[in-house]
Amino acid sequence: MSFIVLQNITKTYDTAQALNGIDCRIGSGEWVNIMGPSGSGKSTLLNILGGLDRPTSGSVTINDTAITGLSEDQLARFRRETIGFVFQQSHLIPYLDAAENVMLAQYFHSIPDRSEAEEALRRVGLGHRLRHRPSQLSGGEQQRVCIARALINSPALLLADEPTGNLDRTNTRNILELLRDLHAQERFTVVLVTHDPFVSQWAHRIIAMEDGRIVTDEPVRS
Amino acid sequence: MNTWFRFFLTKAISQRRGRFLLSAAAVMLSVAVVTALATISLGVREKIGAELRQYGANMIVTPGEGGAIDAGVGTAVRGLGADVRDASFQVYGTARVRQVSVEITGIEPDKMTGYRVQGSLPRSADELMVGVNLKEVLQVRPGERVRFEGSGQEYRVTGTFEKGSDEDGTIVIPLAGAQQLLGMTGRISAVLLNADTARLRETAEAITRQWPFLEVKTLRQVAVAEERILSRIQLLMLIVTAVVLFSSVVALGSTMGANVIERREEIGLLKAIGATRGDIRRFFMSEAALAGLAGSFTGYAIGTLAAETVSRAAFGSFVPLSILVAPGALTLGVTIAAAATYFPVRDAMKIVPAQILRGE
Numbered sequence: 001m002s003f004i005v006l007q008n009i010t011k012t013y014d015t016a017q018a019l020n021g022i023d024c025r026i027g028s029g030e031w032v033n034i035m036g037p038s039g040s041g042k043s044t045l046l047n048i049l050g051g052l053d054r055p056t057s058g059s060v061t062i063n064d065t066a067i068t069g070l071s072e073d074q075l076a077r078f079r080r081e082t083i084g085f086v087f088q089q090s091h092l093i094p095y096l097d098a099a100e101n102v103m104l105a106q107y108f109h110s111i112p113d114r115s116e117a118e119e120a121l122r123r124v125g126l127g128h129r130l131r132h133r134p135s136q137l138s139g140g141e142q143q144r145v146c147i148a149r150a151l152i153n154s155p156a157l158l159l160a161d162e163p164t165g166n167l168d169r170t171n172t173r174n175i176l177e178l179l180r181d182l183h184a185q186e187r188f189t190v191v192l193v194t195h196d197p198f199v200s201q202w203a204h205r206i207i208a209m210e211d212g213r214i215v216t217d218e219p220v221r222s
Numbered sequence: 223m224n225t226w227f228r229f230f231l232t233k234a235i236s237q238r239r240g241r242f243l244l245s246a247a248a249v250m251l252s253v254a255v256v257t258a259l260a261t262i263s264l265g266v267r268e269k270i271g272a273e274l275r276q277y278g279a280n281m282i283v284t285p286g287e288g289g290a291i292d293a294g295v296g297t298a299v300r301g302l303g304a305d306v307r308d309a310s311f312q313v314y315g316t317a318r319v320r321q322v323s324v325e326i327t328g329i330e331p332d333k334m335t336g337y338r339v340q341g342s343l344p345r346s347a348d349e350l351m352v353g354v355n356l357k358e359v360l361q362v363r364p365g366e367r368v369r370f371e372g373s374g375q376e377y378r379v380t381g382t383f384e385k386g387s388d389e390d391g392t393i394v395i396p397l398a399g400a401q402q403l404l405g406m407t408g409r410i411s412a413v414l415l416n417a418d419t420a421r422l423r424e425t426a427e428a429i430t431r432q433w434p435f436l437e438v439k440t441l442r443q444v445a446v447a448e449e450r451i452l453s454r455i456q457l458l459m460l461i462v463t464a465v466v467l468f469s470s471v472v473a474l475g476s477t478m479g480a481n482v483i484e485r486r487e488e489i490g491l492l493k494a495i496g497a498t499r500g501d502i503r504r505f506f507m508s509e510a511a512l513a514g515l516a517g518s519f520t521g522y523a524i525g526t527l528a529a530e531t532v533s534r535a536a537f538g539s540f541v542p543l544s545i546l547v548a549p550g551a552l553t554l555g556v557t558i559a560a561a562a563t564y565f566p567v568r569d570a571m572k573i574v575p576a577q578i579l580r581g582e
């Protein structure tokens with residue numbers, strides 16, 4: 001039984017065809033990296049998977065829920081229950097400290113719990129940065145806060161769009177190791193978009209895209 | 223409002239203190255102007271009414287067929303109700319003095335207003351003042367005593383007066399003295415009323431219903447002039463209020479709009495982490511409502527102060543505070559802040575979060 005089912009997804013922006021008939025299935029607990037050059041449609045596909053954008057045609061089913069048929073507010077509720085996001089830019093709320101940024105995700109999901117939020121930050125190695133605001137954190141630390149925020153509500157699916165795109169090699173490796181450990185512990189499904197071959201090797205499976213189509217879909221040989 | 227909602231709202235406001243204060247200041251300005259104008263506008267009717275009352279009555283009650291009104295009936299008419307703002311008794315008659323037949327007007331001493339007097343006003347029952355047109359005819363000067371033919375009563379001339387009306391050819395005597403001279407003790411010729419101009423007809427009807435033998439005439443000229451001045455002042459206030467309100471809403475709208483545009487990324491992020499449109503609207507609208515409340519309270523205080531200062535300068539006294547203005551000002555402030563925020567937030571929420579988060 002597939003956790004994610006994409007059927008004949010197309011996405012058209014004015015005259016540009018961003019996605020052109022995507023069919024794909026992803027199993028529960030899999031780590032899939034989507035690779036491709038800039039403009040290949042990989043971020044568009046990720047946004048459609050997360051319900052942040054809607055396909056022009058086709059259907060997306062996640063954990064047996066056809067999200068393409070949901071209203072905007074239903075989608076929001078689905079996201080907070082099921083999905084965690086990590087973006088290339090950290091997108092943290094500047095006036096909240098690290099713990100409060102994590103607690104904000106708890107607030108929309110259920111009830112904020114500072115001790116849980118702080119524990120999540122300790123797990124990503126930020127136990128000493130709990131009360132720091134985003135502007136007081138390095139790029140790598142900000143991405144760790146984003147990972148803690150994405151995983152605080154134990155989502156079944158983690159969507160990451162170039163999460164290491166702004167980081168140097170050392171920080172990239174640290175973030176990927178962290179994600180690998182957390183994935184191993186919690187077995188959530190990961191769909192990660194990258195154009196970096198180094199990052200792509202950390203997945204179970206790599207989907208390569210070009211011009212809005214899937215050109216290869218292969219497991220990673222360990 | 224739950225604890226965590228309050229927590230995140232407070233954080234957002236304290237981080238953006240400058241913007242919040244700017245929004246509150248914009249609300250404050252509109253509320254202050256509207257409060258000041260509304261307070262003056264509501265109070266001005268009373269104030270100007272009082273000013274105009276100095277120039278005379280707008281209704282006259284007479285016995286109808288040449289008789290006289292019993293002073294008791296006059297007192298009852300005077301105490302008719304709230305619509306009667308002021309009343310005075312007068313007696314009229316003729317008497318001969320120095321071989322000239324002159325008209326006598328008896329007026330209550332404290333109602334002798336609007337006279338330009340050389341000398342002083344007559345205050346006691348044996349004093350009088352002479353109209354400027356009679357001064358030469360009678361050859362009298364202030365301080366002299368005059369004796370009326372027939373009754374033989376003597377009165378001291380306190381001064382001469384000019385009013386710019388027919389009254390300038392008469393002698394004015396305090397009511398008691400005139401009643402005595404004319405043989406009308408306990409009776410009066412007319413009750414001059416200053417009634418609420420908006421309820422002149424009702425007041426006249428009430429008098430004739432209760433005392434059918436009385437005749438009531440409204441002095442339309444005075445009444446209409448009073449109403450016209452009040453209406454014009456209120457129209458002017460209304461126009462100024464509308465202009466100020468419009469400008470303030472536009473200014474507030476752009477401040478709030480800029481605030482929302484600056485926070486588009488935040489809106490996109492909140493959507494991404496599971497906030498519904500209602501959740502986001504609640505945050506922004508609550509922030510606007512708080513700015514509206516803060517601005518309304520300070521605006522109301524400043525507006526009231528301004529109204530009292532203007533009233534003190536224009537009328538020499540404070541304008542009464544209306545109980546309608548405070549809740550009105552509060553509602554106005556919160557409403558304009560909410561309206562100025564609602565539309566930018568609604569537009570911002572139409573944007574697809576993916577676009578905002580990609581920085582498009």
